[in-house]
Amino acid sequence: QQQVKQSPQSLIVQKGGISIINCAYENTAFDYFPWYQQFPGKGPALLIAIRPDVSEKKEGRFTISFNKSAKQFSLHIMDSQPGDSATYFCAARVGNFNKFYFGSGTKLNVKP
Amino acid sequence: NAGVTQTPKFQVLKTGQSMTLQCAQDMNHNSMYWYRQDPGMGLRLIYYSASEGTTDKGEVPNGYNVSRLNKREFSLRLESAAPSQTSVYFCASRSQSSNQPQHFGDGTRLSIL
Helix, strand or coil, X not given: CCCEEEECCEEEEECCCCEEEEEEECCCCEEXXXXXXXXXXXXXEEEEXXXXXXXXXXXXXXXXXXXXXXXXXXXXXXXXXXXXXXXXXXEEEEHHHCEEEECCCEEEEEEC | CXXXXXXXXXXXXXXXXXXXXXXXXXXXXXXXXXXXXXXXXXXXXXXXXXXXXXXXXXXXXXXXXXXXXXXXXXXXXXXXXXHHHCEEEEEEEECCCCCCCCEECCCEEEEEC
């Protein structure tokens, strides 16, 4: 049973559009929610992260929205560019145990 | 800056063979992790080591063993490889300071025939 559920599995967006990826969880012990970006042949790299006491965090074109009551969080990529084409993973950490659980990934294709 | 280095990058094994995947980090991180990545399943935690001298099971530990050799190195061993262990394996490390991210290596692509 997957601890973090991610959707959609794949996403096609036109250049300049908004890409939205959603994640949901049940475990209220999660205390840190990072998003990772992965290019083919490479390991995941941290993109942006949020704590549950914050409802939104923005870094450049990337924004995390967090809804603690609904146990959902999402990644928004504004003005999507072809260079953003990659696989994106959401994750959640169980703080006391230093363990991370990952979503199943979303493959984003931004068309020129 | 090497970060997290994994060796080998590619390997093909026959069923029943054994193999050790190596991982080393140069960031003085306390915590290290082994994940496997399979299509449509994201990254699943095999084992992790919160600090030197400790190891704990993750979500999918069966068929694997680990050794935290020292603070820098964390190895993953397949004693008797099975086709179901065909996957891409990632090692990661992390500082134990609050809200620090994991840093990943570029993976080992392992095929078991």
